[in-house]
Amino acid sequence: MHKEIADFLNQKVSGAEAKALEAEVGQSSVVVKAEHILKVCEALKDSDEHQFNVLQVISGVDFPEGIGEQKEGVIEVNYMIASFIKNTELILKIRVPRGDDENLPKVDSVCGVWKAADWQERECYDLVGIDFIGHPDLRRILNVYDWKGHPLRKDYVVQETYQGMTVYPPDKRNDPEMAFVGEQNRLNDEAKAAAKKAKAEAKGESS
Amino acid sequence: MNKQPEELTLKKYFQNIWNGIKTTVKGMSITLRYVYSEKSVSIEYPEVREVLPEGTRSRLFNDTQNCISCDQCAVACPVDCIYIASKPRPKDAEKIKTSNGTPIRRELTQYTIDTSLCCYCGLCTTVCPTESLTHTSDHEYASYTIDQMKYDYLDPEVVAWRDRIVK
Amino acid sequence: MDSTENETKVNGKDQEKVKSELLTINMGPQHPATHGVLRVEIKTDSEIVSEAIPHIGYLHRCFEKHCENIDYRGNLPFCDRMDYLAAMNMELGYCLAVEKMIGTEVPRRAEYIRVMVSELQRVASHLLFFGTYAIDLGAFTPFLYAFQERETILRLFEELSGARLLYNYVWIGGVWNDIKDEQLLRIKKFCDKMDGELEKYWTLVGHNKIFVERTANVGIMDTEMCYNYGATGPILRGSGVEWDLRKKRPYSIYEELDFEIPVGEGEKGTVGDCWDRFSVRMQEMKESLKIIRQCLDGIEEGPIMGKVSKVLKLPKGEIYMRTECPRGELGYHIVSDGGKVPYRVKAKSSCFTHTSMLPEVAPGQLIADFVATIGSVDIVLGEVDR
Numbered sequence: 150m151h152k153e154i155a156d157f158l159n160q161k162v163s164g165a166e167a168k169a170l171e172a173e174v175g176q177s178s179v180v181v182k183a184e185h186i187l188k189v190c191e192a193l194k195d196s197d198e199h200q201f202n203v204l205q206v207i208s209g210v211d212f213p214e215g216i217g218e219q220k221e222g223v224i225e226v227n228y229m230i231a232s233f234i235k236n237t238e239l240i241l242k243i244r245v246p247r248g249d250d251e252n253l254p255k256v257d258s259v260c261g262v263w264k265a266a267d268w269q270e271r272e273c274y275d276l277v278g279i280d281f282i283g284h285p286d287l288r289r290i291l292n293v294y295d296w297k298g299h300p301l302r303k304d305y306v307v308q309e310t311y312q313g314m315t316v317y318p319p320d321k322r323n324d325p326e327m328a329f330v331g332e333q334n335r336l337n338d339e340a341k342a343a344a345k346k347a348k349a350e351a352k353g354e355s356s
Numbered sequence: 357m358n359k360q361p362e363e364l365t366l367k368k369y370f371q372n373i374w375n376g377i378k379t380t381v382k383g384m385s386i387t388l389r390y391v392y393s394e395k396s397v398s399i400e401y402p403e404v405r406e407v408l409p410e411g412t413r414s415r416l417f418n419d420t421q422n423c424i425s426c427d428q429c430a431v432a433c434p435v436d437c438i439y440i441a442s443k444p445r446p447k448d449a450e451k452i453k454t455s456n457g458t459p460i461r462r463e464l465t466q467y468t469i470d471t472s473l474c475c476y477c478g479l480c481t482t483v484c485p486t487e488s489l490t491h492t493s494d495h496e497y498a499s500y501t502i503d504q505m506k507y508d509y510l511d512p513e514v515v516a517w518r519d520r521i522v523k
Numbered sequence: 524m525d526s527t528e529n530e531t532k533v534n535g536k537d538q539e540k541v542k543s544e545l546l547t548i549n550m551g552p553q554h555p556a557t558h559g560v561l562r563v564e565i566k567t568d569s570e571i572v573s574e575a576i577p578h579i580g581y582l583h584r585c586f587e588k589h590c591e592n593i594d595y596r597g598n599l600p601f602c603d604r605m606d607y608l609a610a611m612n613m614e615l616g617y618c619l620a621v622e623k624m625i626g627t628e629v630p631r632r633a634e635y636i637r638v639m640v641s642e643l644q645r646v647a648s649h650l651l652f653f654g655t656y657a658i659d660l661g662a663f664t665p666f667l668y669a670f671q672e673r674e675t676i677l678r679l680f681e682e683l684s685g686a687r688l689l690y691n692y693v694w695i696g697g698v699w700n701d702i703k704d705e706q707l708l709r710i711k712k713f714c715d716k717m718d719g720e721l722e723k724y725w726t727l728v729g730h731n732k733i734f735v736e737r738t739a740n741v742g743i744m745d746t747e748m749c750y751n752y753g754a755t756g757p758i759l760r761g762s763g764v765e766w767d768l769r770k771k772r773p774y775s776i777y778e779e780l781d782f783e784i785p786v787g788e789g790e791k792g793t794v795g796d797c798w799d800r801f802s803v804r805m806q807e808m809k810e811s812l813k814i815i816r817q818c819l820d821g822i823e824e825g826p827i828m829g830k831v832s833k834v835l836k837l838p839k840g841e842i843y844m845r846t847e848c849p850r851g852e853l854g855y856h857i858v859s860d861g862g863k864v865p866y867r868v869k870a871k872s873s874c875f876t877h878t879s880m881l882p883e884v885a886p887g888q889l890i891a892d893f894v895a896t897i898g899s900v901d902i903v904l905g906e907v908d909r
Contacts, residue, residue, distance in 0.1 A: 172840050172841075174624060174626075174838045174839070174840045175623075175624055175838075175840030175841050175842040176840075176841060176842050176843055178841075202750045203750055203753050204753055205753055205845075205852075205854060205871055206854060206856070206869065206871035208856050208867075208869040208871075210858055210866070210867045211867075227856065229843055229854070229856070229871070233750065233764070233766055236771055236772070238843075238845075240841075240843060263751060263752075263753070264751045264752050264883075265751065265752050265753035265876055265879070267879060268875065268876070268878075268879040272875075276587070289580075290579065290580060291579065291580040291583045291908060291909075292580060292583065293580070300585070300588055301587060301588060301867075372732070375732045376732040376733070378732075379730060379731045379732045379733075380731070380732070380733075382726050383726060383727045383728075383731055386723055386726060386727055387664055387727075397671060408681070409678070409681050409682040411682065411685050411700075412681060412685050412686075413684075413685035413686050432596075432597065433597075434593050434597035434598070434600055434601070475600055475689075476686065476689075477599075477600035477691045478685060478691055479596065479597065479600070479691070482699075491685065
């Protein structure tokens with residue numbers, strides 16, 4: 150099914166470069182170029198043979214070390230769309246360069262195609278940090294409206310203060326000297342045993 | 357979005373009144389039955405305690421005589437609320453075993469569970485090889501400060517608690 | 524500021540134009556009828572709502588970030604804290620997703636127990652909806668009746684798993700504890716009693732004239748709007764679409780079971796109003812009891828846990844698994860890079876999409892109708908905010 154959808158998209162939308170990623174384990178998906186996502190979604194919704202009329206979720210995944218052949222950091226945005234009329238579902242992927250907190254990656258918003266994209270894109274902006282162009286009201290949804298940073302990125306460090314309050318005060322943390330003392334003990338024991346063994350071997354060699 | 361209601365004719369007016377009376381009387385016949393004939397299901401709490409089923413996951417208890425300090429519970433805990441410290445027993449000490457036969461090779465120096473973080477999931481009790489860590493059915497242990505919620509299971513007072521409350 | 528100018532006639536003479544403005548009030552985070560910490564900013568013109576803006580995030584507990592640091596088995600207690608009123612279904616979705624990636628086979632007895640437990644949880648969740656919906660509209664009695672029936676189910680879950688609300692019972696590869704024969708007898712007695720109780724609830728609340736007047740023709744969500752917003756579950760079925768994941772994309776052993784899908788028909792008003800959603804949930808309870816009876820007849824002997832390695836590592840890849848929960852469709856998108864810890868877990872919750880429909884349904888309603896609409900959507904804030 151993914152190959153047919155990729156061929157259909159390459160026919161309908163020029164420049165989309167749709168590719169089907171078949172996977173042996175898990176689920177296959179279709180990758181499209183990020184600039185043409187709006188036309189691709191319109192084509193999939195309006196076509197008679199596919200009729201993808203429901204957008205379920207938009208999920209953003211952060212790969213700071215790149216995927217596959219690409220070695221620069223990418224963010225992969227997955228659009229899970231489904232057809233409740235034909236009973237099919239599809240994962241549509243785009244990959245955008247990562248950027249940082251000042252220049253967020255830009256993607257076209259699909260709010261005009263499915264109204265479900267409204268809140269889903271707000272959540273993606275809030276947690277992963279992608280700027281959707283053309284969204285009617287892009288602001289944070291799950292965090293506070295003036296929070297800094299995008300939590301689900303892999304290099305996220307929580308801010309120190311928020312409006313004068315300390316965010317993670319030391320007296321509310323787990324006691325650091327109690328934490329995992331057992332693990333440290335076992336590592337010490339293993340290091341001592343390894344050192345003893347090395348000494349015994351050295352002695353055995355010299356004698 | 358609502359729909360505009362239909363036109364109100366005289367016949368419909370009286371029909372509405374009759375429907376209102378009829379359905380209310382039907383409903384009241386059910387509730388009046390509860391007043392006069394059904395038994396009350398309330399349990400008067402502090403005087404009468406309900407017997408909880410066995411296997412209820414409430415406050416944890418660790419029988420430190422049987423603990424072999426394997427750290428499996430601390431590794432399995434999803435919220436990291438178990439703090440264990442142990443050191444190896446000297447070579448010439450007598451060999452002791454737990455109640456189900458596993459030899460004890462390490463001596464436990466600290467075993468503390470931070471009950472204010474515990475989520476009562478039960479993952480630590482399933483991986484304990486000697487079943488020294490178990491859930492009891494004690495649920496009345498509110499305290500005044502958060503520091504009192506860290507239970508040190510090597511403290512003899514805490515051990516005495518278990519014999520007092522747990523059956 | 525929006526303002527409307529009204530001309531009023533007092534004693535037959537024209538008075539000066541009276542300027543009126545829209546009043547902005549907060550149906551605040553603490554409110555008995557919003558079922559949790561939901562804040563809706565309402566702009567009203569006397570008693571009629573003209574705009575409603577929901578603000579969420581008061582219960583955000585960073586489930587998705589947490590999952591990236593804890594291994595697969597340790598994530599299960601966090602999954603059932605999302606929708607805490609239907610915890611078994613949350614765990615079932617996660618376990619099905621992980622099992623599909625590693626390819627284990629779950630033994631037959633465990634499948635039967637899982638389905639039985641999920642359907643009992645669905646009955647318990649709909650009973651709670653019934654009780655709280657009635658109390659939102661002012662009827663105080665059915666709340667306690669519903670909770671008394673729920674006690675039997677929760678007591679049974681406490682004997683099975685050890686906890687009353689957040690179970691950690693459905694594990695990757697099977698279930699935790701086995702079920703005894705006398706517990707199966709108790710479930711059968713409960714099913715027989717529940718049939719009589721459902722008749723009582725219809726007489727007490729469902730066909731009551733006051734209840735019908737308050738919920739019929741209120742909060743209409745038609746099919747086009749449901750598809751556009753991605754609504755699923757009883758909302759989509761209340762609007763007339765026969766869509767249930769247990770029949771259209773069956774998982775576990777639902778293919779072998781025989782049950783029907785109730786659909787809203789606009790019996791007391793229009794198709795897709797609050798009464799239809801209420802009636803769909805009541806009929807779903809009856810269908811769930813049918814499923815439980817078939818499971819009781821067909822349960823087989825055998826082991827309850829499949830073969831899963833002690834240190835669980837998923838192969839590289841991703842999966843998106845959908846299951847049918849009492850409030851809609853739950854989806855888990857798990858991305859794994861081959862390690863002990865998942866790389867990314869995304870939970871698609873139905874209540875999040877349903878809350879986004881409120882701004883479109885609200886304009887033109889009275890505030891009391893708005894309360895009835897929120898109650899019929901059946902939001903649980905734990906799932907909205909995760």
